[in-house]
Amino acid sequence: MILLSMFIRRLIRVGRLTIIDHNGKRHEFPGEHEGPSAVIRLHDAKVAGEIARNPRLKVGEAYMDGRLTIPEGTLYDFLEVAVRNLAWHNRTRSRLALKLQKLLTAAQHYNPIGKAQKNVAHHYDLSDELFSLFLDEDRQYSCAYYHDPSDDLESAQEQKKRHIAAKLLLEPGQKVLDIGCGWGGLALYIARETGADVTGLTLSREQHGVATRRAAEAGLADRVRFKLLDYRQEPGVYDRIVSVGMFEHVGNLHYGEFFAKLDRLLKPDGIALLHTIGSADVPGPVASWIRKYIFPGGYLPSLSEIAPHLERLGLWMTDFESLRFHYAETLKAWNERFQRHRDHIRDDLYDERFCRMWEFYLQSCEANFRESFLTVFQIQIAKSIGAVPMTRDYMLDWERAHAPDNRAPKQGPMMAAGE
Known part of the structure; x- marks a missing residue:
């Protein structure tokens, strides 16, 4: 949970995200600007680390497998918080990050x-x-x-x-x-x-x-x-x-x-x-x-x-x-x-x-x-x-x-x- 908490603190700038860990403890992550709020629950000790290391893949997999659930509110509430904050960070990316992303993209889509x-x-x-x-x-x-x-x-x-x-x-x-x-x-x-x-x-x-x-x-x-x-x-x-x-x-x-x-x-x-x-x-x-x-x-x-x-x-x-x-x-x-x-x-x-x-x-x-x-x-x-x-x-x-x-x-x- 420590690694995930570090990631979420950097991510959340708009709204609020609450994470309930596998022990039932609530972790609050308020943003600096007003916006939507959401609550998610993680059901085992490993899922937090998996999400922190590869969020673009593991959040969806955890939800599919029932390892991440929505105890309060709706799935869309959580996705709105996540997407809005990712969009905020995208607007502030460095030129180097943009160049690296473009190079990565070019190698991914061979489609004969x-x-x-x-x-x-x-x-x-x-x-x-x-x-x-x-x-x-x-x-x-x-x-x-x-x-x-x-x-x-x-x-x-x-x-x-x-x-x-x-x-x-x-x-x-x-x-x-x-x-x-x-x-x-x-x-x-x-x-x-x-x-x-x-x-x-x-x-x-x-x-x-x-x-x-x-x-x-x-x-x-x-x-x-x-x-x-x-x-x-x-x-x-x-x-x-x-x-x-x-x-x-x-x-x-x-x-x-x-x-x-x-x-x-x-x-x-x-x-x-x-x-x-x-x-x-x-x-x-x-x-x-x-x-x-x-x-x-x-x-x-x-x-x-x-x-x-x-x-x-x-x-x-x-x-x-x-x-x-x-x-x-x-x-x-x-x-x-x-x-x-x-x-x-x-x-x-x-x-x-x-x-x-x-x-x-x-x-x-x-x-x-x-x-x-x-x-x-x-x-x-x-x-x-x-x-x-x-x-x-x-x-x-x-x-x-x-x-x-x-x-x-x-x-x-x-x-x-x-x-």
Whole structure:
């Protein structure tokens, strides 16, 4: 406990953390600034030292194994304290620390074709029923788009698809490639709403099977097809390319390869839309717990890592949007649905350890999107300077025309979601 106490005293600058050790003794760690408070309990003598030596991995493992519990308050209370204080320290890092972190990051994310498929299977080939229990009806497993925090998940995910389609300037008959198509919801939406011909790529056998079946059931199999294929092996040429929630799995060592392939796949007057989790901080590694248990090979880009590749290829970044707080609201909705079905997931699909792992994943990610440097980038990319209009009015016009009530999206107080 001595080593952990030294670490926590240096860490806590905002709010308060109370630790109850395995003997029942309370240790108080007040910060210098007002903020959230939390209480955790450690259940054996070894766990304190393990956490002190490797907190980014061992906190999550201790919670999964029941060696760290929350006797007062909630798991999110603890994660909010932890993330807010880590973010505070990140803002005060030295230049040397930043350089060392960048060097470490560069060596961690080699992701060739065979390894990429194994990494995807680790997460996306879990029980089909699990995803149906916490996602929306269309199975959108990426950041939704909230006009207002009061939007329900189904509405927010429909708004996300509409927001993305508006940026693609789609016309009937155009050929569209969806890299990382998931369960096919966006591809089917684009085909229905615009009359385009869509090809979706995935590395998940589970997703490929579901997406193919959905296209047939929707009567769209003649205009929407799905391939179990790595994007690097796709031979076609397309008018439009969209990629949602896939770029996080590419790995920073492969960014040049990704954008070079996108350049080859896109027609001279083509437009692409990249939707990815990103970091507003300098480049850095994904937390080791997330890499080990949730997304092997995952890496979250900074804008400074993306832009140089576009510049070298002569590609235009014709529009950029940072979706702040939207993923926090999405993760909150997913966790609420997961908790409603938690007993069933524990008893019939997996076990208690899996449930603790999954809720730690969902809630720690929510805390990071609210309190740290995570956001979602939407980057519109074109090969030609004249591929898109001079102003952004066309986006709102398209969204207005395709909204269910045919009205302009309302502008709600999204800032309040992060307060």
